[in-house]
Amino acid sequence: MAIIECVPNVSDGRRPDVIDAIATSLRAVPGLRVLDVQSDASHNRSVFTLAGDAGAMRAGIPTLFEGALRAIDLRAHKGEHPRLGAVDVVPFIPIEGVTMDECVQLAKSIAADVAAKFSLPIYLYEDASSNPARKNLEDIRRGEFEGLAAKMQQPGWAPDFGPSTPHQTAGATVVGARMPLIAYNINLATSRLDVAKKIAAAVRMSSGGLRYVKAMGIPLEDRGIVQVSMNLTNYEKTPIFRVFDLVKREAERYGVQILESEIVGLVPAAALRQCVEYYLQIEGFSAAQVLENKLRSRPGE
């Protein structure tokens, strides 16, 4: 069965009753699983982690909009995190048995549905974007809710779906499809922050490095070492092992060794299999050979 992950960001992190009510309504949707709900009061924002197939998403996401739009008025919303709408961002992420293209189609279809149902402007982003200038979330969200009415009048900023003016209380929503993010850090056996910063600059796309790497050099002051802190935004095209090997090579040039690396939070099993295949030079390996996958593959027997 296809597994799609969806991580809606909703603009309330201070009223547990509002977020609980949305979570409860999502748990009642057949086939939809609520894996995690995180609220942040200073950001005044909550992040839902949902999983299910396309049908579960089609049923559940409008439910989420309904609950959020009923309870949230962005005209009274303050928080540290930038936001454009009551439901701010809705990314769909292919996990298993589903292609990125299918997630793009699902994102567009749900966006059209929600825009019509709630008279809400919707912008498409990342892999679902049809416009290079509107691919990055930061570009779409720039100006935030308060600047949205003016921005929508500018050339090139008509929404992909819905009315050409903001929803009075809910602003606009950014919907799209993207690969899973991997938060990956490499700790260096040195206290030299300049080395971490130079390596970060060498490996990240923005300064000439690998296409799907965001990186910065930071100190870990309590340990007296430095870290190359990274987000890998497409592990299929920029695999973890290539990032590790490049950081290691760049570090050697400064006489610095890698102390350890860490994966923060979740990582797709395929991103780990890639590494095993690379380092062990494995040919012809498939996910079906992983014992646990086989054990789980025939629940009926």
Added chain:
Amino acid sequence: MAIIECVPNVSDGRRPDVIDAIATSLRAVPGLRVLDVQSDASHNRSVFTLAGDAGAMRAGIPTLFEGALRAIDLRAHKGEHPRLGAVDVVPFIPIEGVTMDECVQLAKSIAADVAAKFSLPIYLYEDASSNPARKNLEDIRRGEFEGLAAKMQQPGWAPDFGPSTPHQTAGATVVGARMPLIAYNINLATSRLDVAKKIAAAVRMSSGGLRYVKAMGIPLEDRGIVQVSMNLTNYEKTPIFRVFDLVKREAERYGVQILESEIVGLVPAAALRQCVEYYLQIEGFSAAQVLENKLRSRPGE
């Protein structure tokens, strides 16, 4: 939930009706899954791959004995594979959420139960063995069914459970617990069979190598290359990456490079994670961070 794998070997590979009837009775056991059934006519032997928790095993394994003992008479059995009993070997293998120690206890408990129920002598082997001289299956099985009555009279060959003479038609059974086997081959970029044989000798336990490696050097004649063909019998204690690195280092000494490696059949996910952690120097990683594991971990939500 705990997942235990059990791979009973039954001494009939020529009568599909007998094997089908046993498989059908196993599929009716609640919580027991029949993942695979392979029959080999020249070996005259069938191998069942079962999965489930301890309760499913306690219910299912006696069912398997009942079906096999009813249909098989070893006095009339001929086949290429050595065998001691109608149900020849029953290994329990810890996969997930269960320790080796728990599998050892389960093996002993089921062995006692089956021995009493069917008046069948049972020997314990591998991790369940209480006697170093009776740890290896080959040692216990030496002499086969035909030599069993005499062997059981020798000092040190009283069975662990059951009567001290063979079952008339079913002989005896070897029950135990072991780690999953990994069939792992490394192909070398050379046609020199002597190099493959020297490397195999260097890495396998029997000639001084790694404790849980069995290895031989063989030619892949159609490709004009050679292979170090291995069985890894305990990946926790002798991990795949250590075997790969040792083979690579030994090959360098002959000016030979590794062309590729391959995993044949199934491999536990933990054996792959070990490799990722080693090569990427990852600290503090857990199976719970694998996205697919998280998606599967809360079926109720």
